[in-house]
Amino acid sequence: MLRIQTIGIGLLVLGVAVTAAAQPPAPKATGIESEGYVWNEMMGEKVEALDLSPDVVNGQDAFEVCSACHLPNGAGRPDGTFPQLAGQHRTVVIKQIADIREGRRDNPIMYPFAKTLTDSQELADVAAYIETLPIPHGNGKGPGTNLARGKELYDANCVQCHGDDGAGDAAKFYPVLAGQHYKYMLRQIRDIAAGRRRNANPDMVKVVVNFSDDDLQAVVDHMSRIEWPERQAQQQTQP
Numbered sequence: 001m002l003r004i005q006t007i008g009i010g011l012l013v014l015g016v017a018v019t020a021a022a023q024p025p026a027p028k029a030t031g032i033e034s035e036g037y038v039w040n041e042m043m044g045e046k047v048e049a050l051d052l053s054p055d056v057v058n059g060q061d062a063f064e065v066c067s068a069c070h071l072p073n074g075a076g077r078p079d080g081t082f083p084q085l086a087g088q089h090r091t092v093v094i095k096q097i098a099d100i101r102e103g104r105r106d107n108p109i110m111y112p113f114a115k116t117l118t119d120s121q122e123l124a125d126v127a128a129y130i131e132t133l134p135i136p137h138g139n140g141k142g143p144g145t146n147l148a149r150g151k152e153l154y155d156a157n158c159v160q161c162h163g164d165d166g167a168g169d170a171a172k173f174y175p176v177l178a179g180q181h182y183k184y185m186l187r188q189i190r191d192i193a194a195g196r197r198r199n200a201n202p203d204m205v206k207v208v209v210n211f212s213d214d215d216l217q218a219v220v221d222h223m224s225r226i227e228w229p230e231r232q233a234q235q236q237t238q239p
């Protein structure tokens with residue numbers, strides 16, 4: 001049964017990918033490379049989705065196509081190809097997907113699938129569903145070779161936005177990073193420092209732009225080990 005369902009989703013993804021190949025590429029909205037860029041400007045479908053009351057059951061249905069990459073429990077992959085999503089603030093999910101759909105965050109792999117969400121209601125629904133999922137244990141960690149330096153950098157430069165427990169801040173659209181994969185975070189922070197992540201927060205850019213690559217690695221290695229008990233899944237106690 002589970003196998004058949006997995007094959008079904010695989011075919012669905014293949015179908016969307018084939019259809020997507022025939023479609024025009026993602027649009028481009030202005031991002032951090034443009035003068036006058038305002039981070040998280042309150043406009044577009046993000047504002048609509050934030051205001052709607054979500055239907056979590058419909059969100060679970062809409063998540064089926066997402067689970068092909070992000071997995072049914074939202075855990076993504078420790079190799080960093082697909083981020084961990086479970087327990088992410090709904091505000092953050094709505095912002096990120098709206099940015100991808102509007103072309104402010106480039107994500108050619110996911111773009112056609114982001115388009116499967118029919119409207120801002122379904123965007124609100126899937127974001128609310130993702131927020132209900134407990135953050136799984138067993139995310140990908142860094143090499144663990146420079147953890148004292150990583151903690152020092154985190155406490156001095158990141159904690160004010162990302163929090164002691166990696167919980168971020170839902171009201172400010174700061175993401176939950178507790179339980180996120182090291183390799184995904186390393187790719188993102190390198191992209192943010194280099195100006196390639198076009199929807200990045202300029203205040204964070206100012207902080208990381210002067211970091212050496214060793215320091216970027218050390219700080220995300222520390223982050224990959226942070227736990228946020230409030231949304232973390234129960235540790236398995238069975239032998």
Ligand code: HEC
Pocket residue numbers: 013062063065066067068069070081082083085092093096097106107109110113114116117126175187
């Ligand atoms: C074909 C694989 C694929 C599918 C299907 C897919 N995604 Fe993604 N998603 C990705 C990749 C790859 C990234 C990270 C891209 C990058 O490195 O910037 C991502 C990133 C994200 C992010 C940003 C996470 C963050 O930490 O900022 C969110 C939110 C997200 N996906 C939600 C969804 C939802 C909801 C769906 C279903 C509607 C979906 N994805 C379907 C591949 C996929």
Ligand code: HEC
Pocket residue numbers: 083095153154157158159160161162173174175177185186188189199200201203204207208219220223
């Ligand atoms: C001023 C607040 C702020 C500071 C300081 C800050 N960040 Fe961020 N960070 C953010 C926001 C906001 C985002 C999401 C940006 C967006 O809207 O796409 C983010 C995104 C990230 C991401 C990518 C997450 C994802 O899900 O894709 C990583 C990794 C990260 N921050 C690490 C750090 C580290 C490490 C530091 C300290 C060296 C730091 N940040 C400092 C606000 C901040």
